[in-house]
Amino acid sequence: MIQAEGLTKRYGETQALAGVDFSVPAGTILGLLGPNGAGKTTAVRVLTTLALPDSGRGTVAGIDVVKHPGEVRRHIGVAAQDATLDPLLTGRQNLVLVGELSDMGRAPARARATELLAQFELTDAADRVLKGYSGGMRRRLDLGAALMTRPPVLFLDEPTTGLDPTSRQRVWEAIRELLGEGVTVLLTTQYLEEADALAHRIVVVDHGKVIANGTPTELKEASRSARLEVSLAAPDTDGRAAGAMAPLVSGRVHVSEDGRRLSAGVDASPGLATAVVRALDAAGVLVDNIEVRQPSLDDVFFSLTGGHIEGEDEDEAIGSAGGAAAASAGGGGKSAERQELEGVRA
Amino acid sequence: MTTTTLTPTSVGLDRSRSGGSVFGALADIWAMTRRNLVHIAREPMQLSDVTIQPVLFTVLFVYIFGGAIALPGGGSYVNYLLAGILALNLVTSVMGTAVGLSTDLHEGMIDRFRTLPMWRSAVLVGRSMADLLTSLLCALIVGLTGLAVGWRPGANDISVLGGFALVIFFAYALTWIAACVGLNAKSPESAASFGFIVLFPLAFVSNAMVPTQHMPGWLQAVAEWNPVSAVCAGTRVLWGNPNPAGALHAWPMQHPIEASLIWSVVLIGLAAPLAAHFFRRRTTE
Ligand SMILES: Nc1ncnc2c1ncn2[C@@H]1O[C@H](COP(=O)(O)OP(=O)(O)OP(=O)(O)O)[C@@H](O)[C@H]1O
Numbered sequence: 001m002i003q004a005e006g007l008t009k010r011y012g013e014t015q016a017l018a019g020v021d022f023s024v025p026a027g028t029i030l031g032l033l034g035p036n037g038a039g040k041t042t043a044v045r046v047l048t049t050l051a052l053p054d055s056g057r058g059t060v061a062g063i064d065v066v067k068h069p070g071e072v073r074r075h076i077g078v079a080a081q082d083a084t085l086d087p088l089l090t091g092r093q094n095l096v097l098v099g100e101l102s103d104m105g106r107a108p109a110r111a112r113a114t115e116l117l118a119q120f121e122l123t124d125a126a127d128r129v130l131k132g133y134s135g136g137m138r139r140r141l142d143l144g145a146a147l148m149t150r151p152p153v154l155f156l157d158e159p160t161t162g163l164d165p166t167s168r169q170r171v172w173e174a175i176r177e178l179l180g181e182g183v184t185v186l187l188t189t190q191y192l193e194e195a196d197a198l199a200h201r202i203v204v205v206d207h208g209k210v211i212a213n214g215t216p217t218e219l220k221e222a223s224r225s226a227r228l229e230v231s232l233a234a235p236d237t238d239g240r241a242a243g244a245m246a247p248l249v250s251g252r253v254h255v256s257e258d259g260r261r262l263s264a265g266v267d268a269s270p271g272l273a274t275a276v277v278r279a280l281d282a283a284g285v286l287v288d289n290i291e292v293r294q295p296s297l298d299d300v301f302f303s304l305t306g307g308h309i310e311g312e313d314e315d316e317a318i319g320s321a322g323g324a325a326a327a328s329a330g331g332g333g334k335s336a337e338r339q340e341l342e343g344v345r346a
Numbered sequence: 347m348t349t350t351t352l353t354p355t356s357v358g359l360d361r362s363r364s365g366g367s368v369f370g371a372l373a374d375i376w377a378m379t380r381r382n383l384v385h386i387a388r389e390p391m392q393l394s395d396v397t398i399q400p401v402l403f404t405v406l407f408v409y410i411f412g413g414a415i416a417l418p419g420g421g422s423y424v425n426y427l428l429a430g431i432l433a434l435n436l437v438t439s440v441m442g443t444a445v446g447l448s449t450d451l452h453e454g455m456i457d458r459f460r461t462l463p464m465w466r467s468a469v470l471v472g473r474s475m476a477d478l479l480t481s482l483l484c485a486l487i488v489g490l491t492g493l494a495v496g497w498r499p500g501a502n503d504i505s506v507l508g509g510f511a512l513v514i515f516f517a518y519a520l521t522w523i524a525a526c527v528g529l530n531a532k533s534p535e536s537a538a539s540f541g542f543i544v545l546f547p548l549a550f551v552s553n554a555m556v557p558t559q560h561m562p563g564w565l566q567a568v569a570e571w572n573p574v575s576a577v578c579a580g581t582r583v584l585w586g587n588p589n590p591a592g593a594l595h596a597w598p599m600q601h602p603i604e605a606s607l608i609w610s611v612v613l614i615g616l617a618a619p620l621a622a623h624f625f626r627r628r629t630t631e
């Protein structure tokens with residue numbers, strides 16, 4: 001439904017896209033993931049007819065975005081990264097304007113606007129001028145604007161950035177609902193959590209190139225190494241514990257500042273935890289807690305984009321990618337969401 | 347993870363008419379016009395430009411200068427002044443077009459428009475339509491205020507309306523120049539400076555407020571060929587009000603109505619296609 005073939009785009013000195021290929025089959029969500037400046041927005045702008053590629057080809061619903069931009073616009077709904085709404089109009093007026101300019105006719109546009117305002121819990125603010133909206137309210141309205149004509153293809157550029165956890169959940173629900181209706185979605189996000197929860201396939205871009213492409217599971221398997229984390233009863237002052245662990249792990253053992261938390265990358269083999277506990281016991285170290293964590297998409301992401309997770313405190317590493325909010329917001333309910341999602345797909 | 351193919355169910359384009367038609371373009375222009383009217387109503391500066399300012403200008407000029415200025419050839423100053431006040435108001439309010447378009451381009455909204463299946467130039471035409479409608483409101487206010495402070499046209503109704511139309515048509519032509527400025531301005535603020543650098547001199551170095559006979563020679567020559575002078579003189583003729591410029595030899599002062607119409611047509615003919623070109627350039631990336 002959406003195709004990008006060898007897209008390139010240069011802005012002055014910056015090669016924003018350096019040959020990007022991906023495709024989104026009808027009725028699926030593709031998560032476009034990448035650090036700041038990776039080229040996500042540029043890819044979306046090319047595919048939504050806002051920017052012309054220097055080379056390569058983009059098609060939406062089989063229509064070439066360069067040759068027939070007007071036709072493409074009849075099939076798409078767009079929620080851009082920076083809210084694209086009229087600050088001097090009310091929420092309702094904004095939606096109705098979008099509807100009218102999409103040839104909906106005034107009455108159907110009004111009805112649809114009312115429906116969307118309710119769906120995104122903006123009914124109370126519907127007749128207030130946008131200047132008085134919070135950032136999150138604007139983003140929700142922007143999403144509403146993208147859905148006005150019930151387009152079969154949606155482009156959502158970081159739709160949940162700046163939303164509080166509740167609003168993010170609501171947007172996720174809305175996206176899943178749309179998926180149930182057969183809509184095709186290209187979603188860009190900084191939050192791996194989000195791509196993991198929503199996307200059928202994930203494409204990771206960096207410096208304008210695709211550096212990984214697969215299902216969330218495939219990507220996680222691709223970087224096999226799990227992470228071993230051990231908490232000690234007393235600080236490992238003499239390096240005994242680290243020494244005992246070293247032969248069992250791959251790479252360096254990282255010791256936390258207080259000396260009580262040890263972590264390292266491992267090849268998850270059967271009985272690994274037992275072996276580690278035995279080795280530590282033999283060295284006379286008291287273990288409080290041991291955990292072998294399967295790789296999260298965060299790990300995959302950082303290893304792919306050359307992020308600096310090695311040797312750094314992990315929470316910090318997540319924070320530096322702007323994902324701290326997502327990590328804490330999504331943390332608790334994640335597994336439940338995943339199940340829900342599987343349900344939708346089954 | 348299994349991926350099943352989903353067949354579209356409730357997805358369908360909620361569109362009642364096919365785009366690309368003339369009707370579609372007109373509907374887009376109308377939607378954009380209404381949007382811009384809402385803008386003007388919600389921007390205190392722009393709104394006062396077409397409502398309070400005309401009242402203030404009319405009353406102030408009539409009472410402050412009214413007694414001090416003697417017209418060459420005689421006649422009442424109020425009757426002379428009103429055409430000038432109308433031109434002054436409409437010419438300076440054209441600044442709103444430049445600022446409005448520049449703001450549109452600098453806010454994200456333009457990207458929204460560009461992803462919609464609308465006639466893209468409706469952004470431009472809708473803007474100029476809204477400005478035309480506010481010009482009408484402004485003209486009405488100037489006329490009523492004028493009548494209240496003693497302005498009396500000395501011609502039949504058709505001719506008086508023709509006088510209003512002459513100024514409004516010229517102001518409409520100027521909105522296209524303003525559009526070109528707004529489309530090239532680096533920011534809405536720099537678009538606003540266009541008003542002070544171009545529009546105010548244009549409005550004042552003319553016979554709008556005082557007959558050019560009082561001006562130093564070189565300035566008088568500039569003023570006589572200033573389109574605003576032709577517009578004011580033409581309107582005075584159509585309104586049957588005193589027009590001392592009729593005694594001057596410059597061609598536009600001898601044929602003010604023809605001169606105004608030529609100016610307006612030429613300005614639109616040049617500036618409208620140019621604005622469309624700038625707009626296309628600014629919205630291509
Ligand atoms: N209009 C533009 N003019 C100049 N450079 C641009 C323009 N748009 C994007 N770029 C550059 O192209 C590169 C890719 O930008 P892009 O916005 O696509 O990144 P992104 O992946 O969306 O980043 P983010 O996560 O911050 O939104 C960046 O280096 C950016 O500076």
Ligand SMILES: [Mg+2]
Nearest residue numbers: 040041042081
């Ligand atoms: Mg971006």
